Amino acid sequence: xxxxxxxxxxxxxxxxxxxxxxxxxxxxxxxxxxxxxxxxxxxxxxxxxxxxxxxxxxxxxxxxxxxxxxxxxxxxxxxxxxxxxxxxxxxxxxxxxxxxxxxxxxxxxxxxxxxxxxxxxxxxxxxxxxxxxxxxxxxxxxxxxxxxxxxxxxxxxxxxxxxxxxxxxxxxxxxxxxxxxxxxxxxxxxxxxxxxxxxxxxxxxxxxxxxxxxxxxxxxxxxxxxxxxxxxxxxxxxxxxxxxxxx
Amino acid sequence: xxxxxxxxxxxxxxxxxxxxxxxxxxxxxxxxxxxxxxxxxxxxxxxxxxxxxxxxxxxxxxxxxxxxxxxxxxxxxxxxxxxxxxxxxxxxxxxxxxxxxxxxxxxxxxxxxxxxxxxxxxxxxxxxxxxxxxxxxxxxxxxxxxxxxxxxxxxxxxxxxxxxxxxxxxxxxxxxxxxxxxxxxxxxxxxxxxxxxxxxxxxxxxxxxxxxxxxxxxxxxxxxxxxxxxxxxxxxxxxxxxxxxxxxxxxxxxxxxxxxxxxxxxxxxxxxxxxxxxxxxxxxxxxxxxxxxxxxxxxxxxxxxxxxxxxxxxxxxxxxxxxxxxxxxxxxxxxxxxxxxxxxxxxxxxxxxxxxxxxxxxxxxxxxxxxxxxxxxxxxxxxxx
Numbered sequence: 001x002x003x004x005x006x007x008x009x010x011x012x013x014x015x016x017x018x019x020x021x022x023x024x025x026x027x028x029x030x031x032x033x034x035x036x037x038x039x040x041x042x043x044x045x046x047x048x049x050x051x052x053x054x055x056x057x058x059x060x061x062x063x064x065x066x067x068x069x070x071x072x073x074x075x076x077x078x079x080x081x082x083x084x085x086x087x088x089x090x091x092x093x094x095x096x097x098x099x100x101x102x103x104x105x106x107x108x109x110x111x112x113x114x115x116x117x118x119x120x121x122x123x124x125x126x127x128x129x130x131x132x133x134x135x136x137x138x139x140x141x142x143x144x145x146x147x148x149x150x151x152x153x154x155x156x157x158x159x160x161x162x163x164x165x166x167x168x169x170x171x172x173x174x175x176x177x178x179x180x181x182x183x184x185x186x187x188x189x190x191x192x193x194x195x196x197x198x199x200x201x202x203x204x205x206x207x208x209x210x211x212x213x214x215x216x217x218x219x220x221x222x223x224x225x226x227x228x229x230x231x232x233x234x235x236x237x238x239x240x241x242x243x244x245x246x247x
Numbered sequence: 248x249x250x251x252x253x254x255x256x257x258x259x260x261x262x263x264x265x266x267x268x269x270x271x272x273x274x275x276x277x278x279x280x281x282x283x284x285x286x287x288x289x290x291x292x293x294x295x296x297x298x299x300x301x302x303x304x305x306x307x308x309x310x311x312x313x314x315x316x317x318x319x320x321x322x323x324x325x326x327x328x329x330x331x332x333x334x335x336x337x338x339x340x341x342x343x344x345x346x347x348x349x350x351x352x353x354x355x356x357x358x359x360x361x362x363x364x365x366x367x368x369x370x371x372x373x374x375x376x377x378x379x380x381x382x383x384x385x386x387x388x389x390x391x392x393x394x395x396x397x398x399x400x401x402x403x404x405x406x407x408x409x410x411x412x413x414x415x416x417x418x419x420x421x422x423x424x425x426x427x428x429x430x431x432x433x434x435x436x437x438x439x440x441x442x443x444x445x446x447x448x449x450x451x452x453x454x455x456x457x458x459x460x461x462x463x464x465x466x467x468x469x470x471x472x473x474x475x476x477x478x479x480x481x482x483x484x485x486x487x488x489x490x491x492x493x494x495x496x497x498x499x500x501x502x503x504x505x506x507x508x509x510x511x512x513x514x515x516x517x518x519x520x521x522x523x524x525x526x527x528x529x530x531x532x533x534x535x536x537x538x539x540x541x542x543x544x545x546x547x548x549x550x551x552x553x554x555x556x557x558x559x560x561x562x563x564x565x566x567x568x569x570x571x572x573x574x575x576x577x578x579x580x581x582x583x584x585x586x587x588x589x590x591x592x593x594x595x596x597x598x599x600x601x602x603x604x605x606x607x608x609x610x611x612x613x614x615x616x617x618x619x620x621x622x623x624x625x626x627x628x629x630x631x632x
Contacts, residue, residue, distance in 0.1 A: 062541050062624040083545060090543025097628065103526040105256035110249075117249055120541050162542075 009170065010036035010059060012092040017054055017225075028054045029225045032068070032162050034171045038169070039197040041203045043216035045234030048208075053174060056206045060172040063201075068198065073169065090196040094163030096192075098175035100155040102147040108158045109134070115166040120220050133161035135190060153184035160191055162199065173205040179214050188213045212213040254555040261299060261528075268524045270562025272604065273571055276515035280572030280592060280600045281579070282510035286503055288433035288590040295424045296488035300360060303472055303492070306482040312451035313481045314440075320475055325358055327467040329458030331356035334434060334451075337409060338401030340391070349401065351434040353500030360458050361420040370395070378436040381412035384427030388417045399430075406437055423591065441599060457485070475492055514603050521611035523544040525557050529615035537621045537627020546620035553619060557612035565604025569597055599625055 015032040018025045029051045032186045036042050053162065058070055061077045069076050070221040080088060094115075095101075112133050116126040134140050137157040147155050156176060163171050173192065177185030193215055195201045197200035208214050221228040259265055272467055303321060305311035315332065321373075322330045330526075334348035358364065374380045381399060384529050393399065397414045412432055420427050434452075441449035443453065459468055469485035476483045486494075496503070529536075538551045580590040 056623050062628075086540065086543050086545055088543075089541065095538075095541055097538070101534065101628070103253075103535060103538075105253070110252075111248075114539075115542050124537070247442055 007038060008035035009040075009073060010034065010039040010057075010204070011069075011071040013069045013182070014056075014070075015058065015070060016066050017058065017063070017067045027223075027225055028067040029058075029065075032227055035219065036202060036204060038202055039191070039196070039200045040218060041216045043213035043219045043224065044203065044204065044206045045208070045210075045213050045219055046222035049224075050233055052206045052222045053220065056172055056174055056204060058169075059204055060095065061089050090115060090166070092170055093170050094166070094168040094171040096156070096159050096163050096171065096173035098178040100147070100159045100179075102158055102162075104147050106235070107144050107146055108139060108150065108161075111119075111147070111163045112165050112237075115162060119166060129165050130161075133165040136164065136194075137161045151184070152180050153187060155189050156180060157191065158183075160188070164195060164199070167204060171201050171203045173203060175206055175208065176247070177209060183207075185212065185220055202220060226241045250555065252504055253552065254559050257532075257552065258559050264527075268521060268560060269564045269567065271517055271520050272561060272607070273567040274511045276565050276568025276600050276604050277575065278513050279510050279513075279548050279569030279574055279603055280596055282513075282570060283596045283599060284461065284572065284576050284590060284592050286506055286510075287593055289499070289503060289594060291424055291426075291444070293492040293594065294491050295363075295422070295426060295497060296492050297363075298465070298487065298489070299459055300488040301457040301465060301469060301493040302485045302488055303457060304453065305487040306473070306484040309453060311481065311482065312448075312453070313569075315450045315452050317452075317481075317483070318455060319579045321457060321472055324468065324471045324475060326459055326461065326464050326471065329356055329360055329461050331360050331456045331458075332434065332454065333357065333451050333456060334437065335405070336401070336403070336430075336437070337405045338403050340399065340401055345391075347428055347430060349430040350402075351433060351437045351439035352431050353434050357431070357456065358457050361426045361519060364418040365421055366416045366418045374415040374433075376565050377413060377415055378433045378439070379411070379413055380415035381430055381432045382416040382418060383414065385417055385419050386427035387430060388414075390428075393417075394423060406440065417553045430558065454491075458486075487563050500513045514540060514607065517627045519556070520608050521561065521607050522614065525553065526615045527558070528555060529619050533619070533627050533630040537622055537624045537630070540622070540624050541628065550620045554609065554612045555618040558608040561604045561608025561611070563621050565607075567603055568604065569600050572596075572600065 008075070012032055012034040012142065015029060015034075016027065017029040017125060018027045020026070032055065034055075044056060046052045054063065059072070061072075061080070061122055065078050067091060068078070070078050075088070077085060077088060101106075106114070110128055112130045113126055116129055120124075121129065130143075131140070134143055137160055139157055139161065142158075144165070145154075147158070156179075160176075163173075171192075176192065177188055179186060189212055192203055192205070193225060194216075197205050204218070205216060212220050256572075265337050303313075303317070305313055312334075313343075318330045318332060321327055331353050333353075336349040336351050338349050339345070340347070357364070358371065364382075364384075365404055370382070375384050383393065389393070393414050395414055395417065398411050399414055400411045403410055412430075418427070438449055457468070457472070459465060469487075472485040473483050536552075539549060539552075542547065576590065578594050583590050
């Protein structure tokens, strides 16, 4: 069961984002209002260029909005400096990328250990955390393998272990199954589902795939940078019952 | 520890590229060291000179000799404690290829002026007693396999005929830079022959060596000596031993300046090559640096990664280059023989090599490190290497 608290973890208000290209301002997100509850599993959907990845990047704190507020755990991350934002990401966000983004020269173990280097943990403590994360993604026997010695699914599981090893409250996933076949993608989604249900992680996932989105509790659609009315996913509808649409 | 492991792994990720960069570095740092050693060897005579020695020669030219009677008058000059003289002998040992300097000297005063030529009392005495005796530096003796008692025949070029000397002593240099590539014979022996065969050339000397007590008075004493012979048939020019040695070096100064310039140009070239390597490396890893920054690593960490990798490669290349210089110098030094007796790598040269290597590493990483530290994470994550 997911543990959805009453307080939203993510509160987005009046959020807009525009890029400048050749002196022109190109709007990507327009006046976004969005709440994501603690322990929720949200799928961001929409056609290419709809702004879903931009919204995910803003939530993850790797991009800055043109205007508006992004409160995460009560902190408006739009007001943080670059170094404050880096510290905040290290403590609060786990990243899962479409192409895994593992360091090719590091073993699975070392890749998972990376975020822990930013903590004050000792080498022994780090080892224990990494082992636990490897257990969670069932890759204990692959800890000494380099990314190029792992299949796509295994690499994504390493990336998931890296995302959760520092125990962040929020996990952002950008097309986590986009580079995987259907079966492997399904396994990765099951893993994300486990993280959400068993560990209470709040997950925001960008996906094109309706089947992947169906594993989330909630789908958020974007069209040309504008949020379209919310709808519960199939998983949410079956387990939690229909959710009232948000204002 | 983790950082060092990551640096090592990154440095050797593209083995061929790193190997080629290392080859370039080794050759450049090695060549830089060799050229610096060559320049150092050229200036060795200047560096080995003593501040308590002056040299008096003809004001016209070094090729003009002065009467030996000048010695007594020079000795009488205030501030001069010892006077000796030396004549270039210019003999050939077996063939012209076996070049080494030979001087006909007044032994007692000369050896007193050159305490850095370490000779045992027995050998010194044997040399002083034997007018046909000779002493050589250890390096020269080793080069030709000479030992005490050997007869060394020299074909005279300035003094015609075959001159045979008996080796009475082998000196060791008190310091590494002390010349061990010379041969010293007795002036009296040569002069005796001149008195018989060419009286007009007898009792003359090409240069006087003066011992002074206070190096600070060198200029004043030089003036006093030269004033003593002002308006004489053979006016003198007195200068410090260092200035005297430098006058020889200055004859080839243009070449030395060119060598010096080349040694620095080599470093600039390898700097450009290495900078190109590091720029390519950084560009390829753009998405990795963006990922690290997304995970919460600071821009400073990315800077450390690039500087660390560049400095690591430069250090390895530098150390191998230094080893190459040491090996090559030993071989070349042997081949040069007495032509450049002090052809050896000095600690200063090695320090310069190390500094040059690290400078190459630092400069090569500067631009890509600055650039990568400022990458936009979103743009970087989109990058496909």
